[in-house]
Amino acid sequence: MAQTMKQVVLAAYAQGNPQPGDFRVEEVPIPQPGDGEILLKTLYLAVDPLLRFSVDETVLTGGGRAELGQPMIGPVVSEVVTSNHPDYAAGDVVEGRSGWQEYAVLAPDQSDYRGPPRKLDTTLAPVSTALGALGGPGQTAYEGIVNVGRVTAGETVVISAAAGAVGSIAGQIVKVLGGRAVGIAGGLAKCAALLDLGFDAVADYKAPDFAAQLRAALPEGADVYLDNVGGDVTMTVLPLLKRGARMPMCGFIAYYGVGMEGPGPDRLPGFYRLIMNKGLEIRGFAGMLAGQKGLEDIAGWMKQGRIRFAESIVDGIEAAPAAFSSVFSGHEHVGKLLVRVAHRG
Template sequence: MKQVVLRNYPRGAPSAGDFAVETAEMPEPSTGEVLLKTYWLSLDPLIRFSLDERRLTGRAQVRPGEVLYGGAVSRIEASNVAAFSVGDWVEGRTGWREFAAVDPAVVPLRKIDAGAAPPSAALGLLGMPGQTAHACMIEVGRVTTGETVVISAAAGAVGTIAGQIGKILGARVVGIAGGPEKCRAVEALGFDVCVDYRASDYADQLAAACPGGIDVYIENVGGAVTQAVLPLLKYQARMPVCGFIAYYGMGLEGPGPDRLPGFMRTIMSKGLEVRGFGGALVAGPDALDNLARWHGQGKIRLAETVVEGLDEAPAAFAGIFSGNANVGKLVVRVAAE
């Protein structure tokens, strides 16, 4: 079977050459284990945290030669665990490989209903990114009717869902994404407007899109994208810090001149409520039920970009950090359903 291992620790943004696709022995499930066949692999920015030589964020750490860490949707091929039967669809952090033998007591597996939605949705709308978007807008952002919400990385898995939740909540939703095509795709999902942060007049366009100021800013990016947001924040605006992808791979050092003083000044002078969180930890117990219901009612559309084959996973993962064309959740079809 095929699997993807880390070749060397990435320096800054990862590139496909940091990974190697290799052939491995088919795993045999031991007592207490199930054998899984991977159908869908999730490519997430958070995987970058597991690839640092010095671990700073999160619990997972992958060393050179080890299989990449990450979520996948699989089917049970053989089971030595009473709670799981052959044919069950499950989601779990089983790694970048075609088959895996795991003990569900060590690697938690969530059963999914493949009849209710496409199985890959368990990696996006009906999984961790969906819970994160729910947490951004409801538990942490506390978005209400009539408020203006700005969402960076709006074309991504979290952003596409968060924006659609914002419309359900009755907010004015402004997205920020890279390039006019992504912006049009984001608007097609129901955002009121999407601003291209690569445009030379990005800050002016953002100000024009938020004439009354910003009540809630969903921070996914950092850097220059955020600099244009800060002057537009209203007094006591909320800022859920969901991610800061522009700084991933930079350790604690950060780029160029230190902009922290201006950020701290804005937090104090505007009475901002800035809160970091893990989406899957903070989303309430009803988050996945809400998302499934809204999807069933046609209020949230599934947005997915599919990459074909495990061989393509390293380049597609690297693309997350270097400008890709994807809209919605990025998944790899490892095997045909």
């Protein structure tokens, strides 16, 4: 085994959308596990949109902040190389938060509130899905559609960022529940991929006739709007919601680079007006609430062939900063965007 490894460390907190130059790659010695510790080799890391908050100097939401000069934090899938802990054995594959580095040493008994690394059933699906359909994004999709959205058969659900990790699963859960899934995504390729996944209709937010496309896709309005975006997309959706529609909100990528106030005009009056006018129910939520039940249901649906996972993979830990940055600039990937750091074994 090599004596050194690469880390992607945070060089600067983000101003607006994250840039590749906010990070740098460093070469450091591979750490050695002590008593009760395990040595992990990173296989995949996720470039989640929500990690925007971890590179924010004035972080306002949960999930922890990355520190300057330290490895970027975030969810990864790893293989156990050496274990000095009875619950883990060499060769186990786990999902945890050991960050953007090729190797990491962890003490499972000293985990934070997220708990020790989660051992994966490697027979169920590719282990990369632990960062997508069978991980946080899957839980978020489940929580939004099943628990917060309370979608029932026959209802119409519109989903922003539908080609993303959360949205692509959410639309398929809508179909499992007997609903009608309408996806919003940027560009023809993404829209075509959504139809291929089983979405009933799509609207391309990058098209000049986006509003007309959306009206055509929602001839009777929508009962639920799963919002991961905010901004112009949401202001186009809201007038098309039915009275009393539910709006589970799991992100707002349009505003991640903005603080509490953006450039005018002030759109909050219109937002209030639409909430009142339509008697909307809006709820912000985090996916972890869905817990194990959500993952078990999704895994069951995957086994039945009713949910397919979509992922896009780029290779090499050095690619992580550019991949992360692309999340905020309307990239062309469909499904969960992952960086493959190493192969198993």
